[in-house]
Amino acid sequence: MTRPILNAIHHVAIICSNYAASKRFYTELLGLTVIAEHYRRERDSWKLDLALPNGNQIELFSFPNPPPRPSQPEAQGLRHLAFVVGNVAEFADYLTTQGVAVEPIRIDEFTGKAFTFFQDPDGLPLELYQH
Incomplete structure (x- = not known):
């Protein structure tokens, strides 16, 4: 088959x-x-x-x-949910003005693309990834 x-x-x-x-x-x-x-x-x-x-x-x-679940990016299971954005810095700045803590922007060593992490209200790790 x-x-x-x-x-x-x-x-x-x-x-x-x-x-x-x-x-x-x-x-x-x-x-x-x-x-x-x-x-x-x-x-x-x-x-x-x-x-x-x-x-x-x-x-x-x-x-x-609902029972709690480990949500750190290195915990077993779903690591994080990534969103594609046109400009990581711009979206990160917007989130910061809305009171959302955003990690420092990093550059993916393999693709050269910018990315950063933040969390939803339950601590679910979310990523912004440069398109």
């Missing part, structure tokens, strides 16, 4: 501890577009579908009392 092809990443799912704070962070600070928002009464859970300009999506979930 011939191996089928993976075409793209459709979405990344994130479970947050404070739905209102995370919704504000991803929509107002990062500028993602709301596709749909649903409350699932049987699970006491919100689900927010967000889109990036290229069509990639983030699903933001809330659940009652």
Whole structure:
């Protein structure tokens, strides 16, 4: 049998501890577009579908009392979520003016591209990567 092809990443799912704070962070600070928002009464859970300009999506979930997960970039599991931006310094400066702590900008030793890290309200490591 011939191996089928993976075409793209459709979405990344994130479970947050404070739905209102995370919704504000991803929509107002990062500028993602709301596709749909649903409350699932049987699970006491919100689900927010967000889109990036290229069509990639983030699903933001809330659940009652979700267990904590290690989130340092070197912890086992998902290391971080990276966003492509036109100008890392400009976006980092914007985040800083919004009260978001941003690490110093570094240069990828293999690609020569600028990048930096910051965190969402739950400490999820996020990266800005120069296009």
